[in-house]
Amino acid sequence: MGKNRGPRLGGGFPRQVTKNDAGRTWSRRCMRGLLVAVAAVVIAAPATIGAEEAEVANFVLKDLDGKDVSLNDIRAKGPVLIDFWATWCKPCLRELPKVDSLRVKYAAEKLQVVAISIDETRSVSKVKSYIKTHDYGFQVLLDPNQRTLRQLQGVNVPYLVIISPAGERVYTHSGYREGDEKEVDRVLGELFAGAKAGAGGAAPEPGAPGGGE
Numbered sequence: 389m390g391k392n393r394g395p396r397l398g399g400g401f402p403r404q405v406t407k408n409d410a411g412r413t414w415s416r417r418c419m420r421g422l423l424v425a426v427a428a429v430v431i432a433a434p435a436t437i438g439a440e441e442a443e444v445a446n447f448v449l450k451d452l453d454g455k456d457v458s459l460n461d462i463r464a465k466g467p468v469l470i471d472f473w474a475t476w477c478k479p480c481l482r483e484l485p486k487v488d489s490l491r492v493k494y495a496a497e498k499l500q501v502v503a504i505s506i507d508e509t510r511s512v513s514k515v516k517s518y519i520k521t522h523d524y525g526f527q528v529l530l531d532p533n534q535r536t537l538r539q540l541q542g543v544n545v546p547y548l549v550i551i552s553p554a555g556e557r558v559y560t561h562s563g564y565r566e567g568d569e570k571e572v573d574r575v576l577g578e579l580f581a582g583a584k585a586g587a588g589g590a591a592p593e594p595g596a597p598g599g600g601e
Contacts, residue, residue, distance in 0.1 A: 442557035444549075447536045449504065449529040452516050457529055459551075466498030467579060468551040469572075472537050474506050475514050479564040480546040486569035487548075488524050490576065497580045501526040506534050506545060550575060553583075 448458045462468055471487045473480035484503065491501035503524070505515045509532045519528055531537055540549050543562065550559040550572070559575045561568065 444540065444551050444555055444557050447539060449531055449536060451530070452512070452519070452528050457527070462500050462502060462527070463551065463553065463555060466500050467553050467576075468500045468502060468549075469576070470540070470549040470551065471501070471503045472506060472531070472540075472542055472545045472547040472549075473503055474545050475511065475518050476507070477545050482566070483546050483548075483564040483569070484522070484524060486572075488526055490569065490573060491526050493573070494576055494580065497583075499576065502529055503527070504529045504531045504536060506531050506537055508532050548572065550579070552579065 444459065446458055446460045448456050451457050459468070469487065469490065471480075471483065473484060475481075487501060487503065491499060503519075503526050505528060507515050507530070509530075512530065515528065515530070537543075537545070537547065540547075540557070541560070542549075546562075546564045548559075548561045549557055552558050558579065559572070561572065
């Protein structure tokens with residue numbers, strides 16, 4: 389006769405599964421499923437980051453003419469929108485015209501738009517040709533080793549980052565689907581509205597209307 393190899397209690401009889409056992413097993417499975425679902429939502433969602441923990445360190449990259457350009461130099465002109473991309477990335481190529489439209493829309497607010505290509509060094513000529521063909525007006529920098537992409541906590545392209553005039557990373561978004569630019573537009577609108585409100589609350593200069601002598 390075959391031997392029963394099921395779990396046994398001290399008396400040698402097979403252990404019976406009780407309703408409590410089944411309940412605990414079901415609860416554990418539900419909890420695991422819930423954790424997996426929460427993790428998936430967190431990973432998939434665009435990240436809006438609190439300024440208090442998102443200061444961006446300076447970096448220096450080459451432009452298409454081989455000149456060094458630093459983030460500090462760009463940021464001195466206004467808020468910065470960085471879009472990491474590559475010529476082989478189809479979602480990136482669909483996003484670039486939307487990014488250029490935001491550059492035009494917020495030109496008066498001095499938004500600085502920078503497209504950072506992660507193409508290999510040998511593909512620089514291809515990057516130049518693509519930008520020239522589409523007549524984009526944003527600045528293009530090169531990050532062939534993806535060091536700056538990783539510095540800004542990016543993993544894949546497209547990866548978009550908005551940096552405030554104070555150097556704080558206030559918004560990031562990975563990937564691109566049609567309509568994502570509306571959320572970016574909303575964030576930029578709030579950023580500039582906040583800046584205008586802050587400027588409006590400043591004390592008038594002496595000698596100006598409403599100011600002191």
